[in-house]
Amino acid sequence: MARPTKASIDLAAFRHNYRVAKAQSPNSQAVAIIKADAYGHGAVKLAHALQEADAFGVACIEEAIELRESGIKQPILLLEGFFEESELELIQQHNFWTAVHSQAQIEAIKRQPQSSQFKIWLKLDSGMHRLGFSPQDYPAAFEQLNALPQVDNIVHMTHFACADELDKSMTQSQLELCISTLEKLDSKTSSFANSSATLAHPSTHSEQFKGYTRPGILLYGADPLSHPNSASEQLIPVMTLTSKIIAIREVKAQESVGYGERYRCERDMKIGTVAIGYADGYPRHAKDGTPVMVNGVRTQLVGRVSMDMLTIDLTDIPNAEIGSTVELWGKNVKAAEVADCCDTIPYTLFTGITRRVHKEYID
Structure with a gap:
């Protein structure tokens, strides 16, 4: 290497930051988000350096397959689900978890062999208005999937729009909408908390909503909060x-x-x-x-x-x-x-x- 430009990646710092995330929600598992080549840090290298990870999260099946082919054994979540029905065969083959955010995806799952066993993360649009079922449509979507022999289990999932902006009330409003939408549904396993919510909104991953947090940017040592707190101040740049x-x-x-x-x-x-x-x-x-x-x-x-x-x-x-x-x-x-x-x-x-x-x- 002649040109002196380089990015030094501190794997010990990466593990430290994951443990900071785990410490904020000790009753939850933590899905380490390593989409986009681990935010530019190198997904394969970082995944292998984090053997303690409960699971990994990526944006698409290409990213997930790269991890599997490199020897990663942990569960891998497709955060945007599948884009084409043909991906479902690969999801089944590699035992990926998949988000589901549309009726078209549900219909595709219905068409799979009944011997299939898909692990579903059902997306609720609680206010982000990007992906997911509306609160009005979510219960019916859940019941459809819950009745299918092809579905192994369902995790309730949402995404917060303003969890990093601590002076805004939208996170609490979104959480209340989640509570009212899910209170009559059987499955109680949830995943609401992104990096900011993991660090600063304990109610989003409390005992009531135990399941999974989804730390992303915090893993790389960047504080996502508008005002640092005692947890975010522990992060180390990777x-x-x-x-x-x-x-x-x-x-x-x-x-x-x-x-x-x-x-x-x-x-x-x-x-x-x-x-x-x-x-x-x-x-x-x-x-x-x-x-x-x-x-x-x-x-x-x-x-x-x-x-x-x-x-x-x-x-x-x-x-x-x-x-x-x-x-x-x-x-x-x-x-x-x-x-x-x-x-x-x-x-x-x-x-x-x-x-x-x-x-x-x-x-």
């Missing part, structure tokens, strides 16, 4: 994105740096060029002032990010030199800080890392 300084130059006051003359030096400055750009997944729309760290000192991005390089202020870091390591985000510069400067969220930073970035796994 990915540290670094590169190195490949050039240093002196730039006079009032001269510009980078494309479009966006940044103009207010004083004589020392500018470092770093081997990372938007082709690696670092956001082009990062603003001047986005934090980075060099030799243990926080400094900032200056000038527009280009395809393969970006420029940073080294004026007050006298020991910075060609070859010095630059942390773009990780344990010292939190991904959330960078995301705020890019008008985005840590999810898009992590999943945006391209294949040109070498991943290094540390245990």
Whole structure:
């Protein structure tokens, strides 16, 4: 590996964060969400590093099969269910769990051999309005599935729209709707809590709703909450994105740096060029002032990010030199800080890392 850009993945931190999630709901199992290649961290590597996981969650059958073929034995949940009826044979063959969110999916299951045994996560639309049966239609959907010989068991499932925004009341409203919808149904096994609800809304995974939590972004050490709490403060970043300084130059006051003359030096400055750009997944729309760290000192991005390089202020870091390591985000510069400067969220930073970035796994 010649180009110095890399993402170091801390497997011990990943396990630690899973245990933080488990500690918030000790009576529940935790489905580790590793869709989208484990949010850009490498799903196969992370799944094998988390032997203690109760189950894994992915977005589609391609992701699930990749895990099975790599030797993963734990249950794997298809969070969006199946897109075509032909997938049901593979779901049965590999013993996947599947979400069901539409009448068309129920009809497809009815057409399967009666010897089939599907484990269903039935989706209730409690207010997200993305997938799932309405509260009015949900009981009938449940009864249809519950009567089928092809159905082994059913887990009640919903998704919260605002669990990360602690000043909003919608999570409680959604929970109350779940309670009223499910109170007369036989199965009581539930999965309501995503990362934010796991960390900050214990009522969503209380004894009344024991079953499964679904930690996602918290596993990767990014705090999803609008206001950190004692649980989220325990999280450890898993990915540290670094590169190195490949050039240093002196730039006079009032001269510009980078494309479009966006940044103009207010004083004589020392500018470092770093081997990372938007082709690696670092956001082009990062603003001047986005934090980075060099030799243990926080400094900032200056000038527009280009395809393969970006420029940073080294004026007050006298020991910075060609070859010095630059942390773009990780344990010292939190991904959330960078995301705020890019008008985005840590999810898009992590999943945006391209294949040109070498991943290094540390245990």
